[in-house]
Each structure stands twice: as structure tokens, then as C-alpha cells.
Amino acid sequence: MIKGIYVHIPFCHQICSYCDFNKFYFHNQPVDAYLDRLDQEMEHWSRKTDLSEVHTVFLGGGTPTSLSLRQLSKLFDSLEQHFPIHQITEFTSEANPDELTYDKMELMAARGVNRFSIGVQTFDARLLKVLGRTHTEQHVERVIQHANDLKFPSISMDLMYGLPNQTMDHWKDALHRAFQMPITHISAYSLIVEPKTIFYNLMSKGKLPLPAQDLERDMYDYLLTSTKKHDFEQYEISNFAKNGLYSKHNSIYWKNEEYLGLGAGAHGYVDGIRYSNHGPLKKYMSALEEGNLPIIHQNFVTEKEAMEEELFLGLRMNKGVSFSDFKRKYGNDLREIYQSQLSKQIQLGNLEERDGRLQLTYQGRFIGNDVFSEFLL
Structure with missing residues (x-):
């Protein structure tokens, strides 16, 4: 939605x-x-x-x-x-x-x-x-x-x-x-x-x-x-x-929710599909003049990609990712899917579990992109 x-x-x-x-x-x-x-x-x-x-x-x-x-x-x-x-x-x-x-x-x-x-x-x-x-x-x-x-x-x-x-x-x-x-x-x-x-x-x-x-x-x-x-x-x-x-x-x-992206070069996420519009003004405008949406690329987000995005984006927030929300959305236990990555990053002091959520530690915020890349299977 x-x-x-x-x-x-x-x-x-x-x-x-x-x-x-x-x-x-x-x-x-x-x-x-x-x-x-x-x-x-x-x-x-x-x-x-x-x-x-x-x-x-x-x-x-x-x-x-x-x-x-x-x-x-x-x-x-x-x-x-x-x-x-x-x-x-x-x-x-x-x-x-x-x-x-x-x-x-x-x-x-x-x-x-x-x-x-x-x-x-x-x-x-x-x-x-x-x-x-x-x-x-x-x-x-x-x-x-x-x-x-x-x-x-x-x-x-x-x-x-x-x-x-x-x-x-x-x-x-x-x-x-x-x-x-x-x-x-x-x-x-x-x-x-x-x-x-x-x-x-x-x-x-x-x-x-x-x-x-x-x-x-x-x-x-x-x-x-x-x-x-x-x-x-x-x-x-x-x-x-x-x-x-x-x-x-x-x-x-950051919550990996859906949104419309309008205009030349804009990106959007609708009905499980990530899309991007033509960037050049002429191509963007020509598509619409012909009665078409100006989309140049579409990608249906697989469940695997959606789970990766949930972590990659959600861990940017201080409150992190909820274990229960992850299970509700994807029917999978985050701890089981990413067991080795969690163990490694928690041991290194970059991630922690707190109040049913997975979060970056203070130390982890300095190397967030390195931590996020661990979850790209």
C-alpha cells in the first residue's frame, strides 16, 4: 500500500x-x-x-x-x-x-x-x-x-x-x-x-x-x-x-514501505515492484505525450530481496528491525535466516538485540554500510 x-x-x-x-x-x-x-x-x-x-x-x-x-x-x-x-x-x-x-x-x-x-x-x-x-x-x-x-x-x-x-x-x-x-x-x-x-x-x-x-x-x-x-x-x-x-x-x-516516484529520473515502489523513470527530459516527456507512463526499468522484488532490503534499510534507524514484524511480514525467523551474520556482527560489537529488535550499536553506526553488506546473500 x-x-x-x-x-x-x-x-x-x-x-x-x-x-x-x-x-x-x-x-x-x-x-x-x-x-x-x-x-x-x-x-x-x-x-x-x-x-x-x-x-x-x-x-x-x-x-x-x-x-x-x-x-x-x-x-x-x-x-x-x-x-x-x-x-x-x-x-x-x-x-x-x-x-x-x-x-x-x-x-x-x-x-x-x-x-x-x-x-x-x-x-x-x-x-x-x-x-x-x-x-x-x-x-x-x-x-x-x-x-x-x-x-x-x-x-x-x-x-x-x-x-x-x-x-x-x-x-x-x-x-x-x-x-x-x-x-x-x-x-x-x-x-x-x-x-x-x-x-x-x-x-x-x-x-x-x-x-x-x-x-x-x-x-x-x-x-x-x-x-x-x-x-x-x-x-x-x-x-x-x-x-x-x-x-x-x-x-x-527506511521502513521498506511503498511510495510513488513522479518526475524525470524518479524512483518508486508500488505493488512489490521497484521502478525508475526516464531521466532525460525529452524521453520522459515523449513517453507521456504518447499516453504511456515514463518508466524505463521495473524490478519485481523477490522475497529474498525484500528481506535483504528490510535489514539494509531498517538497520539505518536507531530502533532497528523488529524480530516479530519481520516474522509477520515474511513468515521467517530473522535469527534463523541470518544466523551466521548475526553471530559475527554481535560478536564484533556492531549489532545488538534489545527489546525484541536488532539494532546497530554506537560502534556499528560508524561502519553501517559494512554491516549492511553482510546481509546481502
Whole structure:
């Protein structure tokens, strides 16, 4: 049963050095035509899918805030026409600090958005330039103050560590500044250099001075201790919330539940099938113009794959994976299927059983991907 809807807006006014998401430089792109095709895709899914349990919408990108007020209104008109927006409890939009004007925030609040995920990454001007970001600290302060004035229930800030030439002092300063602002959520990610990015090209030429692994580990350790000190509860490897304001939409992914993915390059999970849309705008739009869904790849998830995903995704959360829920969903005992892996990782101190659940230990959070890979049979 579908629990959430992801909508991809693949346009950006600036291409960041680290980003490998499906995106296009805004200038001279067919933005309005894209929104028309997106409306068609919404109509397709609304006619063929049970939406009775949908409770989240997430606008991602690219950059949703790259759209004009008129274009945003057009997008919201489509969402309201095809989906049960009245039952949405969390409506998130990603945002760039220098694009999210007060007028856009007012419009989005009036159309149901109640959570912003603001791409701050760092407060250091030099690092921002290296990342290809165009905002300043003043933009961040203004946007968060406006969101607070408009009484948005949840304001999330994205931060990054392990950046080129980033020091521990840079990282401590970024967190210190974040803690001083009226935000309710922090998503903090270490830099992963992906192919087909500016950073990847620089790294291949030996021109990307990344911090040593020990320093990156220390940065993560400081993240865990400092967020706790400032009343942010860690609920997932990279996510921290105040007052229980977890990301409901991202939790759908970690709980291995189903969701719609709409837009060019979007991924979805419906009726046991994981699918991905065409990434190039022309192919995405042409498919819809011909009356077809723009899906390029589909994979029916086998029971074996579903169990692996349950662990790979569920162990990201601090509460981990419930033994009883696993048995109810798959009719198998987690301890029996993964006996050797559990024994090994528990002995190494990376996993523990607590209150009927399998969880990463504090130590295990530092090497989560290594632990997860143990369950890929």
C-alpha cells in the first residue's frame, strides 16, 4: 500500500560540484511543458492506484524552489487535482536558501507545505564556493527566520562533512551555528564522490584534497555527541530531530514501505515492484505525450530481496528491525535466516538485540554500510 509521494523537480539555477541527482540547468529548459507532463503522470497514477493510505508528499530535485511563483502554483494545482492532499500529514519541500523568497514561502504554506528541508551544507564562504553553492549565511538566517515567523511546524537543515580541505573547526562551527537557529531537524551527510560529478573529475586528476578517514570519523563522532547535547535525538544514521519531529516521508523508505516516484529520473515502489523513470527530459516527456507512463526499468522484488532490503534499510534507524514484524511480514525467523551474520556482527560489537529488535550499536553506526553488506546473500 502506497504511503508517500515523491515529486522530482529536476531544474537548478546552479549545478553543485558534488551532486549526481538527475538535474538540468534551468535556463532555456521546457519547465512549463515539464509541469504539464508531470500532471499527466499524476493523472495516470491517480486512476490506477489506491491512495487511501498516502500521508506524505516530498518535493525534491534538482531544486523545487527554482520554480517561479506561477510555476509553483501550477504544480500545486496538479497535486490537489489528482491526490488526496487533505489527508497529508507531512508535506516537505527541499529548498535553496537564496531561492526561497518570502512570497514563495507564503504560497507554499497556503498550499499545504508544512516542512522545509533547507540545503545549507556549510556556513563557510570558501567551502560554499567549492561546493558550487550560491547562498550566504545571511540567506540561511533570513529563510529560517521567515519560516519560523510563518510558524512552519518543522524546519530541517542539511549539512555536509568530509568536504575538501574541511577542518574539524569548520565542522564544529557549522554545527554551532545550526544549533543557534530555530530548527527542528538536522540531516548531516559525509561527502560521497559520485561518478559524473565535478568532484569526481577533480578527484580523478588528484585535485580533490579530502580529509583523512580518521578525521571524517572524528567529525561523525562530534556530530553524535553535539546533537545529543543540544536535544536533537538521533533516529537514523544521518538524521536528528527535536521533539520527535522525524521525517515521516524518509521513514517510509527506511521502513521498506511503498511510495510513488513522479518526475524525470524518479524512483518508486508500488505493488512489490521497484521502478525508475526516464531521466532525460525529452524521453520522459515523449513517453507521456504518447499516453504511456515514463518508466524505463521495473524490478519485481523477490522475497529474498525484500528481506535483504528490510535489514539494509531498517538497520539505518536507531530502533532497528523488529524480530516479530519481520516474522509477520515474511513468515521467517530473522535469527534463523541470518544466523551466521548475526553471530559475527554481535560478536564484533556492531549489532545488538534489545527489546525484541536488532539494532546497530554506537560502534556499528560508524561502519553501517559494512554491516549492511553482510546481509546481502
